[in-house]
Amino acid sequence: MATSExxxxxxxxxxxxxxxxxxxxxxxxxxxxSFHNIVQILKEPRTDxxxxxxxxxxxxxxxxxxxxxxxTEANEDAKLTEFQQELVQLTTMLKGEGILTNFSDEIRKWTxxxxxxxxxxxxxxxxxxxxxAKKMGVNEQQIVKPTGQxx
Numbered sequence: 838m839a840t841s842e843x844x845x846x847x848x849x850x851x852x853x854x855x856x857x858x859x860x861x862x863x864x865x866x867x868x869x870x871s872f873h874n875i876v877q878i879l880k881e882p883r884t885d886x887x888x889x890x891x892x893x894x895x896x897x898x899x900x901x902x903x904x905x906x907x908x909t910e911a912n913e914d915a916k917l918t919e920f921q922q923e924l925v926q927l928t929t930m931l932k933g934e935g936i937l938t939n940f941s942d943e944i945r946k947w948t949x950x951x952x953x954x955x956x957x958x959x960x961x962x963x964x965x966x967x968x969x970a971k972k973m974g975v976n977e978q979q980i981v982k983p984t985g986q987x988x
C-alpha cells in the first residue's frame with residue numbers, strides 16, 4: 838500500500854493496479870497513491886449527468902484564449918524528461934515490449950519526437966485491437982490484453 842499523497846506518479850500507479858501489471862515503472866510510482874479504488878467504484882457509467890445542460894452552457898459560453906506556457910515552440914529534438922520516459926515506459930506495457938526486457942535503457946536515448954511517435958503508434962494499435970475484438974463478438978466487459986501479457 839502506498840503511503841504518498843496523490844501526485845502525477847499516481848497515474849502510472851493507477852494504470853498498473855487496474856491492469857494488474859507485474860511491476861511498477863519506478864520507485865516513484867510504487868510509492869505514489871493510486872486512484873484505482875476511486876475509478877473502479879462504478880460498474881457502469883452514470884446516467885444522471887446533465888448532458889443537455891452542459892452542451893447548452895458550452896455553446897453559450899466563449900472560452901478564453903489559452904495562455905502560452907512557454908515562449909518558444911516545442912523542441913522535438915530534446916531528450917525525454919524523466920516523467921516523459923515514465924509515460925513512454927507505461928505504453929510499452931500496452932505493446933508487451935516492457936514485459937520480457939527492460940526497455941527503459943533504450944527509451945533514455947530517445948528524443949521527444951521519437952517518444953511521441955512511439956506512443957501514438959502503440960495507443961492507435963491498442964484501440965484498433967479493441968475494435969477488432971468487439972467486431973468479433975468479444976464481450977465488451979472483458980479487458981483487451983496487450984500482446985505478450987498473461988493476466
